[in-house]
Amino acid sequence: MAQDQTRSHGLLIIGASQSGVALAGSLRALGYQDPITLLGEEDHRPYQRPALSKEFLQDKVDKEKLIFRAHQYWDDHRIELVKGERVERIEKNPDGSGVARSTTGAEFPFDRLALTVGARARRLELDGADLGGVLYLRNADDALELKAQLPSAEHLVVIGGGFIGLEAAASAHAMGKAVTVLEVGPRLIGRAVGEETSQFFLDAHRAAGIEVRLGVQLSRIVGEDGRVTGVELGDGTVVPADIVLVGIGVVPNTELAEELGLECGNGIRVDEYALASDGHTVAIGDCANMPNPIPGAPADERLRLESVNNAVEHAKVAAYSLTGRREEYRSIPWFWSNQGPYKLQIAGLSVGHDRTVVRRDGTDGKLCVLYYRDGRLIAADCVNSGVDFLDVKAALTKGLTVPADDAADPARRLKELAVSGAPEPLPATPRS
Ligand SMILES: Cc1cc2nc3c(=O)[nH]c(=O)nc-3n(C[C@H](O)[C@H](O)[C@H](O)COP(=O)(O)OP(=O)(O)OC[C@H]3O[C@@H](n4cnc5c(N)ncnc54)[C@H](O)[C@@H]3O)c2cc1C
Incomplete structure (x- = not known):
């Protein structure tokens, strides 16, 4: 060359x-x-x-x-x-x-x-997916298009109950739109959070007035004059839509x-x-x-x-x-997702967890789910629980764990329960 x-x-x-x-x-x-x-x-x-x-x-x-x-x-x-x-x-x-x-x-x-x-954005492979008004949300141009079309829309259908779909659903609902979320899986945000957190968001969005349907089968997108008018489900019903926002991952x-x-x-x-x-x-x-x-x-x-x-x-x-140095990835991953009044903060990675502990102090709209693997704390989903999030993040960063049997007591700060849990690398996952 x-x-x-x-x-x-x-x-x-x-x-x-x-x-x-x-x-x-x-x-x-x-x-x-x-x-x-x-x-x-x-x-x-x-x-x-x-x-x-x-x-x-x-x-x-x-x-x-x-x-x-x-x-x-x-x-x-x-x-x-x-x-x-x-x-x-x-x-x-x-x-x-x-x-x-x-x-x-x-x-x-x-x-x-x-x-x-x-x-x-992963594209939807379905009849009618190329109709006008079927939109995605990955970049600024997508967002500008959605913003341009939303004012004249009454009914937004979101296909996909993951983070992007639910955030957009909550935003559109706050703007006065009728919103339906269609999820083919059995629960919301199923790839990223455990069952307790999924259930929390299902209850929260439904209580706010967003219609959420789980386990749906999608048949096709229906339209008129080149523009979407609804989503037909496996049972033949059509959910009316002026805009369909597809959020089915990347x-x-x-x-x-x-x-x-x-x-x-x-x-x-x-x-x-x-x-x-x-x-x-x-x-x-x-x-x-x-x-x-x-x-x-x-x-x-x-x-x-x-x-x-x-x-x-x-x-x-x-x-x-x-620059010629070798430094491993040492920080504890964290993530946030704001959905209407709910701020989810995730510390660590729950992949491979074999136990969960739920902390609730009776306050509505608050949740903390701790994830354990082989007895050791590996992650937490915290909804409107910034203190728990910071405590878990700090514990994981220091290589500490929180004994699962004590963690459920909301009267006790997690940082006060944290104890040494220096992890030995787990054996390699057996290959199938
Ligand atoms: C709507 C939305 C909301 C989000 N909300 C949150 C949140 O609340 N919290 C959170 O932690 N994360 C959130 N994320 C995720 C976060 O934004 C991404 O993890 C982050 O943008 C990843 O950055 P990246 O640079 O790796 O990839 P990207 O942001 O995907 O950027 C890749 C860039 O490469 C360009 N590119 C690709 N191929 C080529 C090519 N061949 N030539 C030239 N350019 C190319 C693309 O156009 C793009 O600009 C959100 C993402 C979206 C879309």
Whole structure:
């Protein structure tokens, strides 16, 4: 591959969102001196996504407030920000250098490559899914489209009872819309939380006036003159809709990595240092599949996290790797989701839990569910329980546990119950 060998091209970061911005910033904070190009396909300056389904949708915050950095930041930190360029091909040399080519024909040579390409909304495969008014919510353009269509809509149907769907449902309901949530699974947010938390949100949304149907079968989207009018269910009933918002999860963007021959599987596979299988490329954030960072988790347990906190922490790990140091992902993952008056905060990862303990102090609208694995605290879902969330996060960070038999007593602070629980790594999960 012919390339200008006389100058350093530095690092090319593909994907200018939460993890790309965090990586560029972490590198400069560590004193990284090489050129950094942060390139993204979106025409917007890099922005925060969480508000798209919450405050931004409800007009409580304007677009400018979502922008990560002022114009001056990029110049001050010698980061070249390239917007509106979608990389479609990458040629890479064995030493990790190469050139990326965009759909406009532009070329971006690099010495090192970082993939922060995130994930895209999973598309609904159903008759009628291409009708006008069937929308998704992954990026700013999606949110602008939803905001443009909502004022004239009376009835919003949300397909998918996960975080994004429920946040958008609560926002639209607060704006006076009639909202129905259709979930094919047996409970809400089933991939991320345990049964107690699912039930809490089911009760809360129903009590607020949102219609939630679980275990539905979707037959097709029905419409007139090219525009959606409803969703037909397996029993033949049609739920009327002026807008159908599809929130059925995301698909990690692994295509570039696959073309590069990097190992992929539910994301781009990286090691504990955020390095992909070629040992040069780093991949972080929503697109990356990494070892479970919770102390004591089985050595071969892998996962892909979709959260702001993960994007930021994973960026730090990758920044160390790119500056020649090796630092593992040490922080305890955490996540939040605001749904109407309910603020869910999750500390740790409940994957693999074998016991739950529920703490309730009798206050309506409050919940804390603690998750245990082999007798050790590994995570908590806290709804409007900021103190419990902070206590669990602090305990997990210090390698402490809270004895399950004591934890249910809401009169006792979790931080006072926390005791040493230094985890030994669990044996590797047997392969089937
Ligand atoms: C509506 C919504 C609400 C959310 N709410 C919360 C919340 O409350 N709490 C929380 O913790 N997390 C929340 N999240 C999740 C959080 O925003 C993501 O985890 C985070 O954005 C991941 O950052 P990322 O940079 O890894 O990926 P992404 O944000 O997906 O960014 C990847 C970027 O790469 C670009 N890209 C992809 N391929 C190419 C290519 N070939 N060439 C150029 N550019 C490319 C994409 O266009 C995108 O801009 C929410 C997400 C959404 C969508």
